[in-house]
Amino acid sequence: MRLREKENRKPPSIPTASMGDVAFLIIIFFITSTVFSKDRGLKLILPEKSTVVAKIKKENILTIKINAIGEVMVDKEIFTDLKMIRSRVEDGLANNDSLVISIKTHPEARYERMIQVLDQVRLAGAKRISLVPIKTGG
């Protein structure tokens, strides 16, 4: 007889009032675990490693050299103010559209210095940039 009674009871329902509580709990989890992407930087595409060396005319290359103690030289002229590199590169690009900027860095120079120079070259609007290490010894 008790079985019959059970069949007559109301169908079970999910309490809607506490749904919000559950949902907010999940929100809290996602809020705390979210890390908004802080990835940012300077984009560059490396050249392919191939045996065929692409030949670029000498007049289309602007070489910027960074030596071991971090001095920067553009076309045999030492730049103490890095900001000047920007206008120098801008001038170069204005004269020659297909100018390739080659940044030659000494292996013992600090990485930061190379980034500072690369930054100025990018600010000048150069699209074709090449990073070259200065070979030491053999």
Next chain:
Amino acid sequence: MPDIPMASTADIAFLLILFFMVTTVIRTATGLKVTRPLAESTERIKMRRNLVHLWIDGSGRIQIDDNLVPLNYVAERMTQKRLDNPDIVTILDVEKDLNYGLVDEVMEELKEAGAYKITFATDFLREGG
């Protein structure tokens, strides 16, 4: 007295959940401790799914995503990553006081692995700041 409708709070809450679920990128690895160089032309990296993180800290240790890797294995690891996903972009998070020589060697390894798209991780440098 006006009442806040309880039934619809759940709907609002679930909407917020969806937003956070979509925007959440659960960090797979925490990297080595580095001080990034500053640059004015820093740009945000928009795509997040194809990123490979590479850290080089002040003592020259190299970490790729969640593994510490010796220099001569960088190419091998990166080749595996590239085979899994050909569109990878490598983020080089390098200590600013490090010698350029090591960075160059790592870049040579990346070239060998065919991972040509790279990004030097930098922080924004504000004019005059």
